[in-house]
Amino acid sequence: xxxxxxxxxxxxxxxxxxxxxxxxxxxxxxxxxxxxxxxxxxxxxxxxxxxxxxxxxxxxxxxxxxxxxxxxxxxxxxxxxxxxxxxxxxxxxxxxxxxxxxxxxxxxxxxxxxxxxxxxxxxxxxxxxxxxxxxxxxxxxxxxxxxxxxxxxxxxxxxxxxxxxxxxxxxxxxxxxxxxxxxxxxxxxxxxxxxxxxxxxxxxxxxxxxxxxxxxxxxxxxxxxxxxxxxxxxxxxxxxxxxxxxxxxxxxxxxxxxxxxxxxxxxxxxxxxxxxxxxxxxxxxxxxxxxxxxxxxxxxxxxxxxxxxxxxxxxxxxxxxxxxxxxxxxxxxxxxxxxxxxxxxxxxxxxxxxxxxxxx
Ligand SMILES: [Zn+2]
Numbered sequence: 001x002x003x004x005x006x007x008x009x010x011x012x013x014x015x016x017x018x019x020x021x022x023x024x025x026x027x028x029x030x031x032x033x034x035x036x037x038x039x040x041x042x043x044x045x046x047x048x049x050x051x052x053x054x055x056x057x058x059x060x061x062x063x064x065x066x067x068x069x070x071x072x073x074x075x076x077x078x079x080x081x082x083x084x085x086x087x088x089x090x091x092x093x094x095x096x097x098x099x100x101x102x103x104x105x106x107x108x109x110x111x112x113x114x115x116x117x118x119x120x121x122x123x124x125x126x127x128x129x130x131x132x133x134x135x136x137x138x139x140x141x142x143x144x145x146x147x148x149x150x151x152x153x154x155x156x157x158x159x160x161x162x163x164x165x166x167x168x169x170x171x172x173x174x175x176x177x178x179x180x181x182x183x184x185x186x187x188x189x190x191x192x193x194x195x196x197x198x199x200x201x202x203x204x205x206x207x208x209x210x211x212x213x214x215x216x217x218x219x220x221x222x223x224x225x226x227x228x229x230x231x232x233x234x235x236x237x238x239x240x241x242x243x244x245x246x247x248x249x250x251x252x253x254x255x256x257x258x259x260x261x262x263x264x265x266x267x268x269x270x271x272x273x274x275x276x277x278x279x280x281x282x283x284x285x286x287x288x289x290x291x292x293x294x295x296x297x298x299x300x301x302x303x304x305x306x307x308x309x310x311x312x313x314x315x316x317x318x319x320x321x322x323x324x325x326x327x328x329x330x331x332x333x334x335x336x337x338x339x340x341x342x343x344x345x346x347x348x349x350x351x352x353x354x355x356x357x358x359x360x
Contacts, residue, residue, distance in 0.1 A: 002119050003056045003320055004342040006249035007198075007220035007298035008046060010061040010130070011090035017044070017302075022102060024049045025316040039264065043306030045316045048102050051128055053318035057119040058106065058129040058342070060156065060219060060298070061094070063087040067138035067166055074163045076138070083139035091152060094132065104129045107153040109353040116346065131349070133196060133219065136161030136170065143183045150191045151359050157188055158196035158219070160204060168208070169201040171231045176203045182211050189214040192356050197221075197241070198298075202230060209240055215352040216244045220251040220298035222281040227259045235288055242289040245351075247344050249298015250282050250323070254309040257281065261309075268312045275311045275326040282340065283330060292336040296345045297323065 013019045017038060019028050025047040035041040051059070065083035066076030077083040097103040104127035106112050115129040133156035140146055146157070159181060160170030167181045177185075185208060188195060195216045197205055209216065218241055224232035233241070233248065241248060254273040255261035261271060268274075282295050289295075301310065301317050313322050324337045332340065 001055060001321065001324070001338065002058065002116070002342045003054060003297065003324075004058045004345045005056050005297050005299050005301075005317070005320070006060045006217070006247065006345055007133075007251070007300050007303070008059050008061050009064060009135070009300070009303050010046070010059070011093050012062065012064050013044070013046065013302050014093050015090060019044060019047075021047045021097075022049075022100070023047060025318075038304070040302070040304065040306035040308060043308050044302050045306055045310060045314065046302040047316070048128060050316040050318040052122070052124065052126065054316075054320045055122075056128070056317060056320060057122060057126065058115065058345075059131070060133050061103075061130040062133050062135040063090045063139070063154075064135045064161070065090075065139040066136055066161055066163075069164070072163060080138060080141045080166065084141050084145065087134070087139045091132075094130070098127075101125070101127055103127055105153055106131050107155055108358065109350055109356070112346070112349055112353065131155050133157065133194075135196075136165060136199070137167045137184060138165055140167075140184070143180060143187050146184065146187050146191060146193070147359055150193060154193065156194035156196050156217070156219070157184075158198050158200075159184060159208070160199045160201065162199065168204040170199040171201075174201050174203065174230075176201075177207050177211075181208075185212045188212065191359060192352075194352065197237075197246075199231070202234075202237075205237060209244065215348070216241065216246045217348065218246060218248045218298075220249045220253075220300040220303075222251050222256045222278075223284045226281055226284060227256055229256070232256060238285055238288045242294050245348070247294055247296045247348050248285055249296050250278055252278065252299040252301050252310050252314060253303065253305055254311070257311065263309075267308070268310060273311050275313050275323050276330075278311055278323065279326045279330050282327060292332065292339050293344055295340050297341070
């Protein structure tokens, strides 16, 4: 069965982690033996051969570049212009992967439909479809940069990431949108860009849903009722998203799946971080929604963590279909599993992209 993953930081891994994603995950790990510059060295899970093995034929793939003001301890660039240039380097890598036949850009409904047809019986080397999203909008030097990005195929924006942001505060920060936030949302709506609410502060989440009239999703987001943290969705937020027709992607980062995770100390096995615990989040959202129409996968695998912080059953992203098996055991019908695995995201995109004219 086709699997859609609504959130992967592919270009970040290629360019900041120096991972050649054309190699299998096992080969990338072997090449990283002895490296200690990142916490997840030698434990990566995402590579094109592994995606294909798991039937993950369509992904939402990010560009990402943070601006940090003096005193902000998070990693990031010292000017928005540098952050923009970083994202343009990432775009260049995506283009190279298109030329190499590894990735296929999906930015229109016609491209989506053709890709789905091709993946009904994919060849062993079939290009993986990717929809480009910007995680954190700091790199948009000004709001009018968005039009350039959309012309280049950008289709979703999450205004915030971690900490303070130029358009919105993000995870671990608080407060409303920054002064340029509303203008960014207006331009996103005008251009048909999907609003990704993931990482918005609570105040900004409420404000953004009020101001923004376009399509909304939460690409990689679990439930606060099960694991309390501001990074997670409250039940009220989930209901708002359901009312807006959103899809909510189940994230495979252990600290968002089981409570009391201590980064660098807890292990998935000791913490009982299994796919059943992730399924708890999916079922919680379905319970609030009253249907299986708003859930999907937004694994975020290799989003600066590897197997040391993944559910125990996931050795690489090729194991992702096992989550569907767990949901089937927990009561999902075949149709429910199909909805979760790919159909909800595809229907969301087909509805939103119908009859849309894109800036060229
Ligand atoms: Zn994220």
